[in-house]
Amino acid sequence: MSRAVRRARRSRIGDLGLAAALAAECVAFAALSPHFFTAENLLNVSLQASITAIIAAGMTFVILTGGIDLSVGSVVAVAGIVATSTLKAGLAPSVGIPLAILVALAFGALSGSIAGLFVTRFAVAPFIVTLALMTVWRGTAFVVTGGRPVWELPESFGYLGSGRPLGVPLPSLAMLGVYAAAHVVLLHTRFGRYVLAVGGNAEAARLAGIRTGRVVAGVYVLCGVLSAASGVLLASRMNSGQPNAGMMYELDVIAAVVVGGTSLSGGRGSIAGTFLGAMLIAVLRNGLNLLNVNSYVQQVVVGVVILLAVLADTARKKR
Amino acid sequence: MSTLLELRGIVKRYGGVLALDGVDFGVERGEVHALVGENGAGKSTLMKILAGAIPRDAGTVLVEGAEADLDSPAASLRLGIGMIHQDLKIVPEMTVAENLLLGAEPLLAGTPFLDRRAMERAARAALAQLGEDLDPWAKAGRLGVARQQIVEIAGAISRKVRVLALDEPTASLTGREIARLFDVVRRLRAEGAGIVYISHRLDEVFEIADRVTVLRDGRTVASAPASTIDRTTLVRWMIGREIAEGAREGAPAAGEEILRLEGVASGWLGPVNLALRRGEVLGLAGLVGAGRTELARLVFGADRPDSGRMFLEGREIAPRSPREAIDLGIALLTEDRNRLGLVSTMNVRENVTLASLRALGRGIFTSLRREETATRRHVDRLRIRAPSLDAGVDQLSGGNRQKVVLARWLETRSKVLIFDEPTAGVDVAAKAEILALVRELAAGGAGVMVVSSDLPELLGLSDRILVLCEGAIAGDLAAGEATQERVMTLATGGGREAA
Numbered sequence: 001m002s003r004a005v006r007r008a009r010r011s012r013i014g015d016l017g018l019a020a021a022l023a024a025e026c027v028a029f030a031a032l033s034p035h036f037f038t039a040e041n042l043l044n045v046s047l048q049a050s051i052t053a054i055i056a057a058g059m060t061f062v063i064l065t066g067g068i069d070l071s072v073g074s075v076v077a078v079a080g081i082v083a084t085s086t087l088k089a090g091l092a093p094s095v096g097i098p099l100a101i102l103v104a105l106a107f108g109a110l111s112g113s114i115a116g117l118f119v120t121r122f123a124v125a126p127f128i129v130t131l132a133l134m135t136v137w138r139g140t141a142f143v144v145t146g147g148r149p150v151w152e153l154p155e156s157f158g159y160l161g162s163g164r165p166l167g168v169p170l171p172s173l174a175m176l177g178v179y180a181a182a183h184v185v186l187l188h189t190r191f192g193r194y195v196l197a198v199g200g201n202a203e204a205a206r207l208a209g210i211r212t213g214r215v216v217a218g219v220y221v222l223c224g225v226l227s228a229a230s231g232v233l234l235a236s237r238m239n240s241g242q243p244n245a246g247m248m249y250e251l252d253v254i255a256a257v258v259v260g261g262t263s264l265s266g267g268r269g270s271i272a273g274t275f276l277g278a279m280l281i282a283v284l285r286n287g288l289n290l291l292n293v294n295s296y297v298q299q300v301v302v303g304v305v306i307l308l309a310v311l312a313d314t315a316r317k318k319r
Numbered sequence: 320m321s322t323l324l325e326l327r328g329i330v331k332r333y334g335g336v337l338a339l340d341g342v343d344f345g346v347e348r349g350e351v352h353a354l355v356g357e358n359g360a361g362k363s364t365l366m367k368i369l370a371g372a373i374p375r376d377a378g379t380v381l382v383e384g385a386e387a388d389l390d391s392p393a394a395s396l397r398l399g400i401g402m403i404h405q406d407l408k409i410v411p412e413m414t415v416a417e418n419l420l421l422g423a424e425p426l427l428a429g430t431p432f433l434d435r436r437a438m439e440r441a442a443r444a445a446l447a448q449l450g451e452d453l454d455p456w457a458k459a460g461r462l463g464v465a466r467q468q469i470v471e472i473a474g475a476i477s478r479k480v481r482v483l484a485l486d487e488p489t490a491s492l493t494g495r496e497i498a499r500l501f502d503v504v505r506r507l508r509a510e511g512a513g514i515v516y517i518s519h520r521l522d523e524v525f526e527i528a529d530r531v532t533v534l535r536d537g538r539t540v541a542s543a544p545a546s547t548i549d550r551t552t553l554v555r556w557m558i559g560r561e562i563a564e565g566a567r568e569g570a571p572a573a574g575e576e577i578l579r580l581e582g583v584a585s586g587w588l589g590p591v592n593l594a595l596r597r598g599e600v601l602g603l604a605g606l607v608g609a610g611r612t613e614l615a616r617l618v619f620g621a622d623r624p625d626s627g628r629m630f631l632e633g634r635e636i637a638p639r640s641p642r643e644a645i646d647l648g649i650a651l652l653t654e655d656r657n658r659l660g661l662v663s664t665m666n667v668r669e670n671v672t673l674a675s676l677r678a679l680g681r682g683i684f685t686s687l688r689r690e691e692t693a694t695r696r697h698v699d700r701l702r703i704r705a706p707s708l709d710a711g712v713d714q715l716s717g718g719n720r721q722k723v724v725l726a727r728w729l730e731t732r733s734k735v736l737i738f739d740e741p742t743a744g745v746d747v748a749a750k751a752e753i754l755a756l757v758r759e760l761a762a763g764g765a766g767v768m769v770v771s772s773d774l775p776e777l778l779g780l781s782d783r784i785l786v787l788c789e790g791a792i793a794g795d796l797a798a799g800e801a802t803q804e805r806v807m808t809l810a811t812g813g814g815r816e817a818a
Contacts, residue, residue, distance in 0.1 A: 189683050190676045197673055200664035207621060207653055207660075208673040208727065209645040267664035 017312065018261065018276040025280065029287035036290055043169060049282030050171035051076075052249055053275065054230045056256040057182040058223030060274045063257050064186075065199045065219050066266030067119065067126035072227040072253055074137035075111050076246025079104040079231030081141055084150040084157075084241030093154045100157075101232055108228025109221050111137065116217025134250070141243035150241035161237030171233045178226065183271040195219060199266030255302075256281055259309040281305070322384070323348050323513040324400070324482045329378035331364050331537075336706075338364045340537040341378070346482055346513030351504060353516045353528035353545070357557055357718070357746035360534040362517055366484055369515075370402045371395035382482075401475030405487040405744075409467045411460025416442035418459045419474040445473035448510075449503045465496035472503060483507065484515035489523060490744060493607065501527050519746060521550055533557055558748045574598045576633075577766040578735050580618070583627030588613050588790040590627055595735065595766040600757060602781030603770045605810045609787040611770040612654055615737045618768075619651035620644035631735065645674055650733035652724060654740040654770070660724040661712050668694040668708040670723050675730045697726035702752065718749030725753065729760075736760060737768045742776065754780055774803050786810050 030037040055072050062069045086100040087093075111133060118129040163170040186192035194215045197205040206212045227246075235241050260277030262269025284305060288298045324346045331339040339361045346352045356362050367373045369380075371389045380387045382398045389395050395402075409418055416438045417424075425437035442455035451469050453462070459470060468488060475483055485504070489497045504514055504527060518524055524531060525545055532542040533556040541556045574597030582590040588610040595601050603611045616622045618629065620638030629636050631647055638644035641651070653659040661670055671694045672679055679689045694708050701722040705715055712723055721741065728736060738757065742750045757780060761767045771777040777784065784801045786794040786809040794809040 188685055190680055190685055191683065193669065193673075193676060193685055196665060197662050197669070200662035201658075204659055204662050205673070207619075207641050207651065209640075209642040210673070211640065211642055267662070 015261070015270065015272050015276065018259075018273060018280065018309075021309075022276055022280050022283065025283050025287070029283065029290065033287065033290040036287060041286070041290070043167070043172065045279075045282050045286045046172040046175070047169040048286065049278050050169070050175040051230045051234050052252045053175050053256065053278035053282075054171075054178050054233075055223070055227045055249065056253045056260075056274050056278050057178050057271060058219075058226035059253045059257050060182070060260070060262055060269060060271055061186070061195055061219040062126070062223045063254075063262050063264060064195050064266055064269050065216050066202070066264075067216065067219065068130065068254070068264075069115065069220060069223045069227075070127065070130040070250045071111060071115065071133035071137060072223065073246035073249035074134045074141065075108055075224055075227040076231035076234060076249055077141040077241075077243055078111075078137045079107055079228035080235030080238075080245050081145055081150055081241035081243065082107045083232045084153055084235050085144075087153050087157055088150065093156045096154065097157055097160075101160075104228045104232045105225050108224040108226070108231070110224070111228075112221035112224025113217065115224070116220040119220065120213040120216050138243075138247075141245075145241070145243045147243060149243070151239065153239055157236055158239050159236070161233045161235070171237070174229070174233065178229075179271060179275050186271050191215070191218065196267060199268075201267075252281070255306050259306055261313050277309070280309070321348050322346075323382070325379075325381040326365070326369070327379040327381070329365065329368060329380075330376045331361075331368060331373070332376050338537055339368075339375075341539075342534065342537065343539050343542075344532055346515055348511050348513055349508050350529045351508055351514040351516050351527050353518065353524040353531045354534065355518065355521070355524060355531060355553065355557060356534035357748055360557075360746075361537040362534055363486070364537075365534070366402065366486055366515075366517065369395065369400060369484060371400075396478060396480075399479060399481035400484070401478065401480035401482070402484045403468065403471050403475065403486065403488060405490055407464070407467050407471055409459045409470065411458070413459055414456045415446075415453050415459055415462070415470050416455035418470055419445060419455075419477060421474065423478060441477050442473070445477040446470075448476055449473055449506065463496075464491045465493075465499065468492075468500070469503065472507075476507075480512070482513045482515065484517070486517045487519065487744065488516075489518065489520060491607075497523070519744065521553060524553070525550070535559060554747060557746075574764065577631065578618070579630040581628045581630075583614075583617060583624045583629060585613065585617055585622060585624045588617075589624075591792055593785060593792065595768060597764050597766055598761050599783065600761045600767045600769060600781045602777040602784040603768060603787060604774065604777055604784050604806050605787035605793075607772065609810065610790040611787055612739055613790075614787070615651055615739050615768065615770060618644070618735075618737060619649055621651065645731055645733070648732075648734035650674075650728040650731050650736045652728055652736070652738045652741055654743065656721055656724050660727075661720060663711070663713045666709045666711050667698070667703070667705050667715070667723055670712050671697055671726045671730060674727050679730075693730055694726070697729060701726055701729075701756070716746075718745040721745050721753065722749065725756065733765065735766045735768075737770070739770045740772065741769065742771065742773065750776075774806060778803065778806070 035041055059069060059072065083100040083104040086103045087096050089096065091099065115129050115133055118124045119126050161171060165173070186195065194205065194210050197210060198212050198215050202212055231246065234245055256278035257274050258264065259280055260273030262273060281302060284302060285298060288301060322345055326342060326344045329339050329342040342361065342365055344354065344365065354362055368375045368389065371392045371394050374390060380389055387398055410421070419442045420438055425434045425441065426432060427434045439455045446453055449469055449472060451473070453466065459467060462470070488500060492500060508514060516528055528545045530542065531545050531548065531553065533540050533553065535557065576594050577597045578595040580591055580593045582592060584590040591614060603614070605611050613622070617624045620640050620643050623639065636647055638647060638649065662673065668690055672690045676685060679693055680686050691708060697703070698705065698708065703722045703726065704719050712720055715723065741753050741757070745753065754776065757767055757769060769777065769780060778801055782798050784796045784806060785792055786796070786806055788810055796805065
């Protein structure tokens with residue numbers, strides 16, 4: 001058997017290992033709690049996971065280039081406020097809601113563009129740029145709202161976050177759509193290939209004719225837009241724009257990507273892995289809730305699971 | 320003489336691939352033993368086993384007659400086996416003494432604090448043994464590659480190394496530095512050390528080695544005293560057949576001008592005037608730092624010139640990025656394929672198609688089928704030995720890696736190709752193939768520029784030689800009038816000729 005075949009198989013076993021861990025986790029919780037393996041609860045898990053999972057798809061691209069985006073949680077808050085404030089402008093819901101979504105997504109793209117500009121043109125470390133943006137947007141959220149939530153919104157806006165076409169929560173469907181698209185973009189478009197190349201060796205990529213600046217800026221815009229989309233869904237679910245929405249989301253999002261096997265040094269990783277990583281963490285939270293595990297203990301458990309997942313990944317790569 | 324180190328029947332498998340198939344090798348006290356072979360012959364694997372970096376699957380290692388495990392780098396060092404790698408393991412931010420004693424720092428008795436005086440003494444002593452007088456407190460990163468190498472060798476000496484393996488030690492050294500290194504090697508030999516010397520440069524092997532062992536396909540094919548064999552025999556052992564080295568057929572008539580540079584300058588480089596014709600191989604000769612790579616990068620848009628004009632097929636061009644240069648039909652095979660050429664996280668196919676995805680895709684999408692067809696064609700034509708198209712490039716040997724980068728630029732179908740050190744660190748057979756390919760590309764109507772520090776190779780390959788010296792063109796010689804002596808005279812600033 002050629003090395004390549006084994007290598008390919010090995011990388012798939014990585015995803016399979018993650019899938020197996022997820023399955024084992026589900027079986028364990030199903031055995032421990034009669035409420036776990038019910039359609040309602042599983043849909044609930046997917047709904048709870050959807051908000052951060054959508055962002056994690058974008059974060060995967062950022063991390064694949066060797067970067068990081070710490071501003072996602074604050075972008076969620078500002079995007080929610082931008083959307084809800086637009087709704088308060090008094091337009092008919094049929095116009096107002098699409099407009100609110102568009103304006104929020106445009107804000108996400110703007111935030112991503114700013115991050116991309118600083119990272120590429122001014123060569124500032126992504127960690128610093130997005131840390132700064134995280135603070136700027138969080139502060140902005142509190143300043144423009146005066147610390148009070150934006151509410152009294154058109155009733156139909158709530159459908160985005162709480163609607164259930166065919167019984168499935170809309171954010172869960174949105175998440176599946178985002179992941180399907182992200183998978184195709186990463187593996188079957190030029191942009192996706194360039195992302196992997198830039199993350200693997202940026203200078204070699206540039207000398208092969210790749211406009212690396214555009215690629216890097218592109219991943220921050222993508223991540224910003226997906227964060228804003230999550231922000232709109234969250235605002236709809238809460239029926240308000242909250243200045244403290246999305247607090248600490250960046251950590252959950254990065255955890256999902258890392259548990260999913262994407263290398264923080266860039267170049268290696270997958271969308272499927274991130275999806276499984278996000279699900280693994282969501283199921284864990286949900287299961288521990290059903291078992292009435294104290295929320296502080298939950299934090300410890302989730303942290304340990306992240307460490308174990310990364311450990312398993314390192315061991316697998318060494319073999 | 321007595322045997323210091325003996326390896327018997329060493330076997331190493333990587334999955335199904337047999338990298339070493341019962342290799343026998345040994346070093347006597349006071350001997351320089353050269354280990355040669357093509358890339359992929361198993362030299363690196365054998366060295367890794369010797370260094371304790373990877374375990375062997377079978378075979379015996381005897382150090383001064385006693386069986387040894389070599390199960391970790393520390394174990395190898397304890398047994399007195401030291402290794403100087405091609406890419407040096409110097410920590411640039413640390414001083415000479417700190418690098419030299421890394422991991423074996425002397426402490427003030429009974430304290431966790433470094434004994435700086437003892438460090439200085441030890442560093443000076445080890446350096447003096449090599450006839451070097453370096454400041455122990457100079458930052459290692461400030462030293463040239465040759466000096467850094469000496470620091471590493473001194474580090475090995477301070478650890479009482481009895482067997483020292485040197486892997487391609489002259490790859491980035493100039494002629495004078497090589498002579499110094501050989502002095503050091505001879506000194507160590509006189510003191511009774513056993514030296515394992517790995518090199519592709521056969522002239523050096525004959526100059527320094529007492530004995531030569533040839534590896535091919537993971538087996539020891541021959542071992543003989545260096546004085547009893549000649550170059551032809553050695554090459555035949557290495558590749559298992561005869562090849563003509565550096566021979567070139569009669570020069571074809573060059574076509575019309577394809578690239579012209581007028582007064583191109585950037586910083587200390589230039590102004591450079593040059594013209595390249597279709598079907599011509601133009602050699603760029605010069606010492607390291609003469610500006611050859613810098614000139615290539617200007618043409619390719621990797622750097623921007625301060626002034627001057629460039630014309631491609633009579634039309635003025637000013638590429639602002641590699642992308643623009645590639646779109647214009649210019650390709651640059653960079654020096655240092657690992658750092659500037661390959662994306663090590665990607666596979667063979669992805670590396671080959673990286674510069675041509677637009678042409679090989681459909682709209683914004685990539686096409687796996689078209690990519691595979693294109694890659695397969697290059698793999699066959701260039702005889703790239705890879706487990707599969709989806710094998711990571713980090714699994715390939717140096718020569719095959721270079722061919723992967725070559726394939727990338729062939730796929731762009733460029734009109735002007737610039738090759739920067741295309742045969743550096745490449746084995747004899749692959750070298751001949753790459754040189755033949757360069758001629759073939761020129762014969763096909765491309766204009767080709769080749770930068771090479773291997774002067775005989777460049778003379779054999781080029782229709783015309785431009786000699787650069789300190790950023791300026793010092794001479795323009797036709798193939799017939801270029802000799803090694805003449806080029807070196809010009810390259811070292813002697814007797815400037817009109818460009």
